[in-house]
Amino acid sequence: MRHIEFSPNLSADLQQVEQIIHERTHARAAVISIAGSHLSPPDVPRLRAALVLLAAQTASYHLEQVIHAAAAVELIHAATQTHNDLVDEAERRRGRPRAGPWNHGVALMVGDYLFALAAGEMALSPDPRVIIFFTEAVKQITEGILMPAAPLQPLEEGRARHLERIGHTDAALIVAACKAGAAAAGADPEHIETLGHFGHELGLALRLGDEVRDFTEHNGSAAPGASLRAGVVTLPLIFAAALGNGPRLAAALDSTDTAEQSWAVDTVRRYGLTPARAEVLRCAESARGMLARVPPGPGREALARIADYAVQRAA
Numbered sequence: 001m002r003h004i005e006f007s008p009n010l011s012a013d014l015q016q017v018e019q020i021i022h023e024r025t026h027a028r029a030a031v032i033s034i035a036g037s038h039l040s041p042p043d044v045p046r047l048r049a050a051l052v053l054l055a056a057q058t059a060s061y062h063l064e065q066v067i068h069a070a071a072a073v074e075l076i077h078a079a080t081q082t083h084n085d086l087v088d089e090a091e092r093r094r095g096r097p098r099a100g101p102w103n104h105g106v107a108l109m110v111g112d113y114l115f116a117l118a119a120g121e122m123a124l125s126p127d128p129r130v131i132i133f134f135t136e137a138v139k140q141i142t143e144g145i146l147m148p149a150a151p152l153q154p155l156e157e158g159r160a161r162h163l164e165r166i167g168h169t170d171a172a173l174i175v176a177a178c179k180a181g182a183a184a185a186g187a188d189p190e191h192i193e194t195l196g197h198f199g200h201e202l203g204l205a206l207r208l209g210d211e212v213r214d215f216t217e218h219n220g221s222a223a224p225g226a227s228l229r230a231g232v233v234t235l236p237l238i239f240a241a242a243l244g245n246g247p248r249l250a251a252a253l254d255s256t257d258t259a260e261q262s263w264a265v266d267t268v269r270r271y272g273l274t275p276a277r278a279e280v281l282r283c284a285e286s287a288r289g290m291l292a293r294v295p296p297g298p299g300r301e302a303l304a305r306i307a308d309y310a311v312q313r314a315a
Helices: 008-025 029-039 047-057 063-084 089-093 102-123 129-146 155-184 189-214 235-243 246-253 258-271 273-293 298-312
Strands: none
Touching: 008 047, 008 063, 008 102, 047 063, 047 155, 047 189, 047 298, 063 102, 063 129, 063 155, 102 129, 129 155, 155 189, 155 235, 189 235, 189 273, 189 298, 235 246, 235 258, 235 273, 246 258, 258 273, 273 298
16 A cells, blocks of 8 residues: 545545645745655645644544644645755765755755745644644754664664654654644643654654665665665664674665675565564554544544554555
8 A cells, every 4th residue: 555545525625735735835936846746746645734634633623723734744844855855864874964066055945945834834823832843843853864873783772763863853743743733623732742642653653664665665766775775774774784794784885886785685675674564563553552542533543544554555
């Protein structure tokens, strides 16, 4: 399952979110051309916006109260992804951050512009806590990007540091989406925090699922293992280093030799995918466990299905 399917009612509400994003950006040709795929075409489900709406559905749901928070989270996601294009993780891991050419400044300005659009949407939310939640998420994302990559060994240190890093870079915005939706729908503080914890575990499961899928699927024209070939540390690689030839994998991570990279990808597929899938399942089950504290109803059921989806897409 590559994309999750939403109910017709939720899809209709997401179309209204899409309309707001289109209205804010359609006249800015330069933004569209540079942000490109990060703004994502309408046929790609907007998971973060959906989480805002579904979190609101676990309280008192009125689309007009949450629609601007849902648009904001997608604009923030596009902004952070645009900024991420400026960061070469392999070079940062090696302690040699690159000095970008002039067009990096253009991408930086586009990301800033998208952040400004997101701020405008946040300001339209009826609950001021939405601004606090999203601001904290952006801070965490920035901190996470600047964190050193996890070491491949020892296993527990590498695993813990990698989960901490993706908790900042990937889960933080999902946490904010869940909390913002609940707050805008009038949920009490405990309910909001519970959905924040759900979002953290879900965010980990989704990112780790992407790391597994990188070694099992062709991504467009890229062969499996694109992350390793780009020198990026992932949890499957960390597990493979513990269960296979760790020193050789560490060397392959910095190698440009295609034969050595192919050996490393095969090694990760052999040793790293099963324990990484177990980690996805653990995070998804933890997320589902948080939902036991949320009032029953369609919103909670849909959130549980997204946790299931995180496991299915890593299978």
